[in-house]
Amino acid sequence: MLDGEQIPFTAGQTIMEAATDAGKFIPHLCWHPDVSTHGSCRMCVVKINGRFSASCTTQAATGQVVRNNTHEMTSGRRTSLQLLFIEGNHFCPSCERSGNCVLQATAYELGMLSPHFDHFFPDRPIDASHPDVILEFNRCIQCELCVRASRELDGKDVFALAGRGMDSHLIVNSESGKLGDTDFDVTDRAADICPVGVFLTRGQGFTVPIGSRKYDLAPISEQPFAHHRTAMADDANDLGDPIDAADVVGIDLHPATSATVRERANHPSGAEVGR
Numbered sequence: 001m002l003d004g005e006q007i008p009f010t011a012g013q014t015i016m017e018a019a020t021d022a023g024k025f026i027p028h029l030c031w032h033p034d035v036s037t038h039g040s041c042r043m044c045v046v047k048i049n050g051r052f053s054a055s056c057t058t059q060a061a062t063g064q065v066v067r068n069n070t071h072e073m074t075s076g077r078r079t080s081l082q083l084l085f086i087e088g089n090h091f092c093p094s095c096e097r098s099g100n101c102v103l104q105a106t107a108y109e110l111g112m113l114s115p116h117f118d119h120f121f122p123d124r125p126i127d128a129s130h131p132d133v134i135l136e137f138n139r140c141i142q143c144e145l146c147v148r149a150s151r152e153l154d155g156k157d158v159f160a161l162a163g164r165g166m167d168s169h170l171i172v173n174s175e176s177g178k179l180g181d182t183d184f185d186v187t188d189r190a191a192d193i194c195p196v197g198v199f200l201t202r203g204q205g206f207t208v209p210i211g212s213r214k215y216d217l218a219p220i221s222e223q224p225f226a227h228h229r230t231a232m233a234d235d236a237n238d239l240g241d242p243i244d245a246a247d248v249v250g251i252d253l254h255p256a257t258s259a260t261v262r263e264r265a266n267h268p269s270g271a272e273v274g275r
Contacts, residue, residue, distance in 0.1 A: 007060075015055035015066060016044055025221040026068055027077055027106050029084075029195050030143035031056040035152050038144055043077055043106065078110045085115045089122065089138035090196075096205045097197030099213030103141060105220035127172065129180030133191060134200040140170045141196055150190040158184045170198070 009018035014037070019026050030041040039057040046055045047067040055066070067073065084103065092098050127135035142161060147170075150158040158179075162171045174181040184190070191199045210216065214223065 009060035013060050015046065015048070015058050015060050015064070018060045019055065019068070024068075026055050027109065027220075028056060029102060029106065029141060030145060032145055032149075032193060034189070035145065035148040035193070038148065041141070041143055042080060045076070046073065074110050077106075078112050079116075081107050081110060081112050082114075082116045084141050085112075086117045086119045087122070088120075088140065089124065095139070095197050096200055097139075099208075099210050099216040101197060101215070102195035102220065105215035108215070109220050124169075127179050129176075129178040130184065131180070132186040132202055133179065133184070134202060135172070135179055136198055136200055137170060139197040142168055142170065143195060145193045145195065146170075146190040146198070149193045150184075150188065153189040156183055156188065156190075158182050158188075158190060 007018055007022045007024065009021075013021075016026055016028065016031060017033070020033070026044050026046065028041065028044040030038045031044060037056050039054045042054060044055045045052050047070070048058065049063075049065050055068075081103070085107070090103070092101075092104055095101065095104075098104060122138075124137040124140075126137065144161060147159045147161065150156050158173055160171055160173055161168055163169055171177060172179050172182060186201060191201070
């Protein structure tokens, strides 16, 4: 349920799938309905009967009381976003994906106004070996969506993650390590499933002007497929009346606070987030 409204689900569905089917938004970066569940970004972590769990990997069940976009959850997600921004090189005002970027749109949704932490400014190469696509590794958040899409949807296994911890990074599965030496094609699902700006199609930069792009026109919580409209709390600290788990059939998703956060922040979509 969302603020007292029951959320239906079918056997085997995860909380993320049930919420999405019902038009309720749970922030996420590494989840996509067309590929296997990964559960690494932790952006979709919710509180289920008082315990934290990733909504994309936890099956929905009768009697669950799930708190989604409460003040507590929003604060934790915002910190995770800030860490993602400082670990890469994200310069939103000059990025070709500004306005079409899930990372940027989620930052606006959760009221992130600055990175807060010191930037790492990692030295990451750009792979321009492919005739149609440029790989901009500086923007990679290691969600592995391209890895799973290439393997599961394209049947090619072009990408992988290598290294551990801070040394973890996206690689290309070719002897040279270059995209141009693979059978990757610009029409592959791996090319358009990226939530940030790693995959840049040549000759199409800024075809759609900033201000007219997907998340410029409406917040991510109001977008189709994974990003649906959701009910919002009037106050960031208003979690709604708790519902006794014994009386719940379905899932109790407490009201989101992102609309209130956006109003207080007064940040228009398209403003600078990654600096």
